[in-house]
Amino acid sequence: MTNQTHSSLSTREKVEKSMAKRRAAETRFRVYGMASILFGLLCLVVLFGDILSKGTSAFSQTVVKQTIMLDADYLGLTAQSTDKEIRRANFEGLIKKHLKKSYKPKGRKARRALYGMISAGAAWQLMEAVQADRELLDSELTIAMLADDAVDQWFKHDRDRGYNDQFSEFQLSVLNSWVESGDLYTRFNKLFFTNGDSREPELAGIHGAIKGTLLTLLVTFLLSFPIGVAAAIYLEEFAPRNRLTELVEININNLAAVPSITFGLLGLAIFINMFGVARSTPLVGGLVLTLMTLPTIIISGRAAIKAVPPSIREAAFGLGASKMQVVFHHVLPLALPGMLTGAIIGMAQALGETAPLLMIGMIAFVVDVPGFINDPSTVLPVQIFLWSDSPERAFMERTSGAIIVLLGFLIVMNTAAVWLRRRLERRW
Template sequence: MTNSSNLTTREKVEKSMAKRRAAETRFRVYGMASILFGLLCLVVLFGDILSKGTSAFRQTVIEQSVFLDADYLGLNPQSSFKEIRAANFEGLIKRHLKKAYEPKGRKNRRALYGMVSAGASWQLMEAVQQNPELLGTELAITLLADDAVDQWFKHDRERGYDEQFNEFQLTVLNQWIDEGKLHTRFNKLFFTNGDSREPELAGIHGAIKGTLLTLLVTFLLSFPIGVAAAIYLEEFAPRNRFTELVEININNLAAVPSITFGLLGLAIFINIFGVARSTPLVGGLVLTLMTLPTIIISGRAAIKAVPPSIREAAFGLGASKMQVVFHHVLPLALPGMLTGAIIGMAQALGETAPLLMIGMIAFVVDVPGFVNDPSTVLPVQIFLWSDSPERAFTERTSGAIIVLLGFLILMNTAAVWLRRRLERRW
């Protein structure tokens, strides 16, 4: 009877253990499935961005030999910079195209002229500015193609999508392809130009410089203030209700929607202090407010991670409170503080909503020279291009996203490297 009872108990235990093992196995499977699903979503997202954005780094150009008629332009090798800028290079290109391809009718002429970018005249002007001796000679130059030609040559030609061109345009395009005059090259204008209404001329140079200036202002303000606040709260502040209230509000500010900081910047920095809109200065001030809670929280965590024995040893040798904090605790906590600051900067780099509230959504063509010049930033530039109707802006939007992701990956890699390089293990 006893053996039968023991056997029944063992069976119950083994059955219970089997259920427990099955539950653990299911949990592992669910966890792996969720991770794989998340990775799959990332692969699909990045794959879509890369497939649409890599073509933004290539630009279609047209090889032409244009005669620089000095009489038509009204120029000579001694002409001033102002005179060269005022010359009719656009008309010279139209005259060259009309003579080379003989379009019949006004409609075909306009269609032919529209196949070359509006920036082609600037290419000729810059060539003459650099070497006025070219006047009166035939210049072999690669002219920028219009965005419609660019999209057709890179994407639609092999699919047979020719509806956007008339018969005369298709004849000229096929002639250029047969003669090897139509090809793509690296789109350096994407990295050297500011924004433009013409997709083939639009670039991210102004947005990149505006982003760097904005982040510079943010770092110079948020890091010293955040570190000082973290040191005071962790080492010097008395433990009372006021300190607890401050700590609670700092933790709450880290979860406040970012657009709230944009409203705060609009109300205080612009309306009260009169800081100019759409500048890296006001953008940096707003992003400083947003990143301060992150830097303070990470700074306090880094200070807490310093072993108490370091403080006790310093006090035992007769060091003052100030010496203990700044000579021993702060150097050991600095790697963690820098890591938190870089992560805060990376978060600020991807913000758009607070900057929209302070006017950084403006269309700015010129590249900013300093923190008080009108500018935009990469996330806002992406937002502006994504709302443009031209197809060519779609690939430039994805191309700018690739550059932005590159910056984010670089900053996060720097944070990991700094932490591993500078931190000390006890």
């Protein structure tokens, strides 16, 4: 009896030790999992924090308030001058004349340094003001002129740190006088959202890139969604089960994992070299992104069709419906929310692509805002790529600002996909 009790206790101790080891292993696994999640979240916080800290200043622009006499004789204008004559007037020279008179630089070098503190876009500001109201001629106009990108960076970042090496003593004296008088200040940078690309950082904007992106995504959606849905319906409902169908399905799944630059090479060979589609247009960009997003839409479309319960089909067949009626009147309406979700996810993937678009020439420097799908344009990811390669600090600031806008678009599109899925999905 004692031996049996001892044996029972020994077995119980072994089981308890084994359970203790299991619990310890489970606890370690949970700790490792939580540590991985926290590490991932920390990386995201660091990444987004760095982007926000560098990019938020791109949404403000430094300006210099000046009161300029719009000398009609110097400009060669009258109240009856046409817009064409106003565009030809020497507003840049008028600004230089005002600066020379107000700050009296000594020597040619000092004059050039003074003139360089004002952006080339200031002349356009004066021109637009006169075009809007010709009565301003021969009167004083107080206007907030755009400062040069070097002045902008100094005022927003370097001034408080004491970094003044990029300016001469004369320039610093002028800058400090502007700061003390309150004539140098920052305001919301609406040009960042209304201008196209520019060689001057203070004039560069993302309007052209945003419009090019929207036009490219429009072409992509109009082509990829109907083709992807039709392919998913055929493969899932009508295609015979044979080796050819299996080969097509395998290739579709493989295409979803192909590097995106491969689709750029394919678009370059087929659409541009073979069919002669113009480079660097939303049309050719949309065609290339259609090839890239089709596998995603087809796979998600087939999954949505499979999710429809067989009882729906059986009930429709039982009431005498044909195969086409069952598919298009019953299966497709129920599967469409899932297909739309997959399409939005595919569009979000296409929105962030750069490599395939570089292969078809959308890396070109395009100043004008595109009006239609056949106009030269660029897209937001490529614009970010171009600015990131520029040496000016102000372009680096605008790179982060454009990334913030791109992330905003991606968040909106993914949120829309989640909302559509929850709003329209049917639970069986």
